[in-house]
Amino acid sequence: DIQMTQSPFTLAASVGDRVTITCRASQSIGNSLAWYQQKPGKAPKLLIYSASTLESGVPSRFSGSGSGAEFTLTISSLQPDDLATYHCQQYSGYSPTFGQGTKLEIK
């Protein structure tokens, strides 16, 4: 199976900050990567697919980039509503796999 590694595990930032989360795959996955936001006590929500395509209705402060084995999720100006855990997921292999998640805290 393809292993996904996210960094950092936790991240504390202030409102208005630019925030970047990284996801690395154990082998090249092309652009077959999705990002999800999971707020406390809720199900995950799709943010980005195909590494950089924003899902309908997702605020434009979210963006994704990367290809091959290294990807980033960027929040251009952090808002209080962005308090959540963010997960990456690859879908290149026959078995989808997730990163371990990055918990984003607001300072």
Add this chain to the structure above:
Amino acid sequence: QVQLVQSGAEVRKPGASVKVSCKASGYTFTGHYMHWVRQAPGQGLEWMGWINLYAGGTSLAQKFQGRATLTRDTSMRTAYMELTGLRSDDTAIYYCARDHGNSWPLYFDYWGQGALITVSS
């Protein structure tokens, strides 16, 4: 609008089985794969498997082969996940999640609300 509504929380003893349901509405039920994903307390997301809701074929992650069974009832627009031989480390929230497509596992565009399964003696 697309909705996935799951069955409620359950408590089981070690060694028992549990069956979680996921009722879909708002789209063509057989037009998308359905996945099952679980999340242990304080942990990340773990993919369990998918089912082709049209043909009924399934694929399970290796660690769940022999213990998990995915089925569907197209007349009821409902998918099911049954897990047997429950252990304490199976305590988790179990989610169903709709695949964006229907020919290859992709990403998950809609999720159920989750069902908490607690395994305790």
